[in-house]
Amino acid sequence: MKRSVKELCIRVVILLFGLTVAHLGVTLFLLANLGADPFNVLVQGIFRTLDRFADWSFLTHGNVHIVICFLIILALLVVDKSYIKIGTILCMAFGGPIIDFFTRLLSFCFEKGNPLWLNLIVLALGCVILALGMTIVIKSDAGTGPNDLVALVISDKTRRRFGVVRILVDVSFVAVGFLLGGTVGVGTVICAFLVGPVADFFLPRSERFVAAVLRLAGHSGLS
Numbered sequence: 001m002k003r004s005v006k007e008l009c010i011r012v013v014i015l016l017f018g019l020t021v022a023h024l025g026v027t028l029f030l031l032a033n034l035g036a037d038p039f040n041v042l043v044q045g046i047f048r049t050l051d052r053f054a055d056w057s058f059l060t061h062g063n064v065h066i067v068i069c070f071l072i073i074l075a076l077l078v079v080d081k082s083y084i085k086i087g088t089i090l091c092m093a094f095g096g097p098i099i100d101f102f103t104r105l106l107s108f109c110f111e112k113g114n115p116l117w118l119n120l121i122v123l124a125l126g127c128v129i130l131a132l133g134m135t136i137v138i139k140s141d142a143g144t145g146p147n148d149l150v151a152l153v154i155s156d157k158t159r160r161r162f163g164v165v166r167i168l169v170d171v172s173f174v175a176v177g178f179l180l181g182g183t184v185g186v187g188t189v190i191c192a193f194l195v196g197p198v199a200d201f202f203l204p205r206s207e208r209f210v211a212a213v214l215r216l217a218g219h220s221g222l223s
Contacts, residue, residue: 006217006218007214007217008086008142010213010214010217011087011140011141011142011210011214012086012087012090012140012142014136014140014142014210014213015087015090015091015136015137015140015142015143016090016094017136018133018134018135018136018137018138018140018206019090019091019094019095019098019133019137019145020098020133021129021132021133021136022129022130022132022133022134022136022137022145023095023098023099023102023133024098024102024129024133025125025126025127025128025129025130025131025132025133026095026099026126026130027099027102027103027106027126028106028122028123028125028126028129029123029126029127029130029187029191030099030103030126031103031106031107031122031126032119032120032122032123032126032187033119033187034119034120034123034185034186034187034188034190035183035184035185035186035187035188035189035191036182036183036185036187036188037188037191038169038170038171038173038174038177038188038191038192039147039170039173040065041173041174041177041178041182041183041184041188042068042173042174042176042177042180042182043061043064043065043068043177043182044061044177044181044182044183045176045177045178045179045180045181045182046064046068046177046180047059047060047061047064048180048181048182049180049181050064052181062096066092068146069092069145069146069147070146072146072147072149072150073088073146073149076149076153079153080153080157083144083149083152083153084143085141085142085143085144086142086143087137087140087142087143087144088143088144088145088146088149089143090143091137091143091144091145091146092145092146095145120186120190123187123190123191124190124194127190127191127194127195127198128194128198130191130195131194131195131196131198131199131201131202132198132202132206134148134195134199135199135202135203135205135206136206136209136210138152138203138206139203139206139207139209139210140210141210147173150169151165151166151169151196154169161200162196162199162200162203163196163197163198163199163200164196165196166195166196166199167192167193167196167197170191170192170193170195170196171192171193173192174188174189174192
């Protein structure tokens with residue numbers, strides 16, 4: 001069923017809300033300073049490998065991140081283009097600035113020298129908030145971040161639980177990134193095994209949240 005412009009706009013607003021929540025979680029994760037998230041370990045490993053073999057002035061971690069995201073999108077266009085929506089591009093465009101904003105806002109609370117137990121609590125809290133925001137983005141049905149799309153597509157195609165697939169995807173990212181020279185910390189391992197199961201817990205609740213927002217706006221929530 002074709003969506004009206006109004007419904008599409010509402011879904012995009014829901015997506016942006018979820019994206020903001022998710023990247024608050026990512027920011028807390030990063031401020032805990034216990035290792036990069038699995039996707040960025042992969043990006044880091046590819047960046048360091050390319051940097052060893054080529055002296056390109058334009059080669060940065062951020063540029064490699066963008067290229068990998070675009071390659072994932074291109075691959076999914078071949079597999080099933082219905083997964084690529086306007087929100088996918090929005091996730092790519094706004095993720096970085098949102099993290100920068102929250103980093104400036106919260107960095108004064110996370111000075112170096114914090115005890116390990118405090119950093120672990122911050123990291124776990126970041127993973128939970130990330131999973132919550134991610135599920136709102138997914139259930140908005142307006143698009144998903146390129147890295148989350150990998151787990152979503154595999155989960156849909158194989159009819160496996162999203163959380164289990166997400167663990168396998170994250171562990172694969174970590175393994176490949178580590179072999180290519182990426183740095184793995186205790187936070188990376190916690191994230192790889194925690195985000196998926198927590199997302200499974202939030203998915204039905206996020207679906208009800210999105211449906212409620214659509215009903216309040218005068219839509220049934222059905223695609």
